[in-house]
Amino acid sequence: MSADRINLLRTKVFDKSKWMQLPRDVVIGHDVIEQIPAVCEDLALGDSVLIVSGGQTRDIAGKKVEALLSGSYDVATFAANVGDPLEAIRRAEAAAAEAGFVIGVGGGRVIDTAKIASYNTDRHFISVPTAASHDGIASSRASVPTPEGNVSLAAEPPVAVVADTAIIASAPHRLLASGCADIIANYTAILDWELSHRLRGEPLSEYALTLSRMTAEILFKNADLIKPHSEKSAWIVTKALVSSGVAMSIAGSSRPGSGGEHKFSHALEQLAPGKGLHGEKCGIGAIITMYLHGGDWKAIRGSLRKIGAPTTPAEIGVDDETAVAALLAAKTIRPERFTILDMGLTSESARDLVKMLYRE
């Protein structure tokens, strides 16, 4: 299904996609989930709420949020993990239309479902990440898988982000490492954006680009501090993910955080569904695109290793031939987004790159 087809679902008569919308309250810290009632009261969002969560994340945090709000609000719940993602978005929209505001409690898929449903029904949205696994936590974009590839849509930016570091630090370390890789991928996303600016005249936002790069640099510098099940690590990474999401909101597109390495990840999602987390695939892709840009790809690989993120397709259960196919297919996903993977990659060169960069 194409982005246009998804847009048909929208009930809005005006388009906010060119607005620069940023979160108003960002609350990160130990046990801050307890502050959700105060955040909702402060923002005066209405008296009924839809809480969107996933199969595991409802037990991890969704039920807690339901209990915290049930005395003061009419609470409805929605399971975002059931069925086809587009169908889930449609059902979430119908549920959101019956509520005053929406809270998404979960990983990236849950948060994207909640923020699209909020956007399409013109409801405020609160983001409650249970894992620091992706930089959609605070952004005004949603990434939706379709049979033709992943599409990036304008979505409701959270009016508040409530990120409890106790919950985030308890999540499997793999999720945190994946969030770090999603941020490290900003380095190559920016290089692709600059390339497209120079070659194709694509507009650049200096502010968005600088914020995105600075976020990656801070994380890179702090890679030694990223440890499993540490609240300090959860705090460092969550702040970086919020910052990266703000860069996307400033740009009004995911360009500051999504280039060729993301297109490789989206192609892999089609060719090897269910293999690897989003950020893991982007990190693996960034090694190749950084090499192609002539940058320090070994430093990218070194920081991914230090953090505990995979650096080869084999580590996420993807064979080399599939990785080659994904590199070649990447340019067919969002062809309007020009990247280094559009610069003459051939089957032979893709095979050589996979052999060389994923073997050392």
Ligand SMILES: NC(=O)C1=CN([C@@H]2O[C@H](COP(=O)(O)OP(=O)(O)OC[C@H]3O[C@@H](n4cnc5c(N)ncnc54)[C@H](OP(=O)(O)O)[C@@H]3O)[C@@H](O)[C@H]2O)C=CC1
């Ligand atoms: N909007 C944007 O700008 C962006 C969007 N994305 C999107 O986000 C998605 C990737 O997010 P990601 O979080 O990696 O993947 P998922 O949302 O698929 O979550 C991965 C798994 O982790 C589980 N999980 C989440 N939190 C915890 C926890 N605390 N403890 C144990 N398990 C937990 C989820 O459970 P459950 O079954 O409950 O869901 C799920 O099974 C992709 O769809 C991607 O396209 C990524 C980057 C940016």
Ligand SMILES: O=C(CO)COP(=O)(O)O
């Ligand atoms: O994942 C993203 C940024 O990290 C954005 O997603 P898209 O690649 O779908 O635009």
Ligand SMILES: [Zn+2]
């Ligand atoms: Zn990403």
